[in-house]
Amino acid sequence: MGKSKKYNKTKTTKKIHSEFEESAIRDFYKKILLIQENERRRISRDLHDETGQMVIALGAALNIIERELKKENIKKAMKVINENRELIQNIAKKMKTMAFNLRPPALDILGLSAVLREFFSQCTKSNPIKIEFKESIKDINLNENLEITLYRIIQEAVTNILKHAKASSVRVDLTHDKSQVSLLIKDDGRGFNIDEYNDQADIRKMGLRGIKERVVIIGGEFSIESSLNKGTTLKISFSLDKASKQDSVDFDLGTGI
Numbered sequence: 001m002g003k004s005k006k007y008n009k010t011k012t013t014k015k016i017h018s019e020f021e022e023s024a025i026r027d028f029y030k031k032i033l034l035i036q037e038n039e040r041r042r043i044s045r046d047l048h049d050e051t052g053q054m055v056i057a058l059g060a061a062l063n064i065i066e067r068e069l070k071k072e073n074i075k076k077a078m079k080v081i082n083e084n085r086e087l088i089q090n091i092a093k094k095m096k097t098m099a100f101n102l103r104p105p106a107l108d109i110l111g112l113s114a115v116l117r118e119f120f121s122q123c124t125k126s127n128p129i130k131i132e133f134k135e136s137i138k139d140i141n142l143n144e145n146l147e148i149t150l151y152r153i154i155q156e157a158v159t160n161i162l163k164h165a166k167a168s169s170v171r172v173d174l175t176h177d178k179s180q181v182s183l184l185i186k187d188d189g190r191g192f193n194i195d196e197y198n199d200q201a202d203i204r205k206m207g208l209r210g211i212k213e214r215v216v217i218i219g220g221e222f223s224i225e226s227s228l229n230k231g232t233t234l235k236i237s238f239s240l241d242k243a244s245k246q247d248s249v250d251f252d253l254g255t256g257i
């Protein structure tokens with residue numbers, strides 16, 4: 001009798017635990033789906049706004065070329081062809097950048113530091129901004145999920161700076177000690193009102209929310225400070241311990257559902 005009582009108790013405890021786990025897994029999935037959806041939205045907007053416009057311009061150029069050729073006006077047709085070579089190069093460049101942003105191929109081969117250096121060098125080539133990058137992560141072995149998460153966070157934060165901050169310089173510190181990895185991204189730009197951003201539920205502005213979600217998923221801490229004309233500072237940290245546990249959650253999710 002006593003034995004069966006004990007058994008029941010254990011069973012009840014186990015049930016509560018698994019219900020808790022189930023709801024955590026559901027939450028986790030919801031977050032992943034939301035991030036995925038937001039990224040699709042961003043890619044679709046990029047495709048439409050940038051590449052789409054250029055392809056339309058190219059179509060218009062083809063019409064002009066056709067018209068001039070029909071008039072046997074070869075010189076004019078050649079002129080339009082030459083003018084549009086640059087447009088084709090721009091489309092190719094834009095597509096290359098988009099493909100790279102979807103999944104930086106070098107991440108697997110060169111690692112996070114090298115890929116970030118390349119990303120920053122692209123940013124400073126096409127924008128009047130200085131990026132100072134300090135890192136001490138080469139000597140630790142971050143798993144692939146963490147690398148891609150950090151890459152995405154830094155990519156979004158730095159893109160925000162280029163798009164919105166009008167900053168002249170940016171500092172990116174990616175460091176670690178025995179127990180945690182810390183990321184600081186600080187710009188000297190015009191800043192913004194964080195409360196206003198938090199209050200509005202504009203689904204087009206999901207970059208910062210995406211960063212927050214990613215940090216929550218890896219069990220990290222997120223803070224952002226910004227004041228008008230005094231720049232923005234984003235701080236993120238997560239424990240290496242929790243991050244490696246996150247891997248086992250991934251594993252359970254992959255096999256359990």
Ligand SMILES: Nc1ncnc2c1ncn2[C@@H]1O[C@H](COP(=O)(O)OP(=O)(O)O)[C@@H](O)[C@H]1O
Binds near residue numbers: 160161163190209
């Ligand atoms: N570093 C920054 N400096 C100035 N403003 C910023 C910065 N980062 C974000 N913002 C502001 O916060 C808003 C929300 O950013 P985000 O969620 O990434 O959306 P999006 O970049 O698509 O506008 C931006 O529209 C911008 O006004």
Ligand SMILES: [Mg+2]
Binds near residue numbers: 156159160206207208
């Ligand atoms: Mg953004």
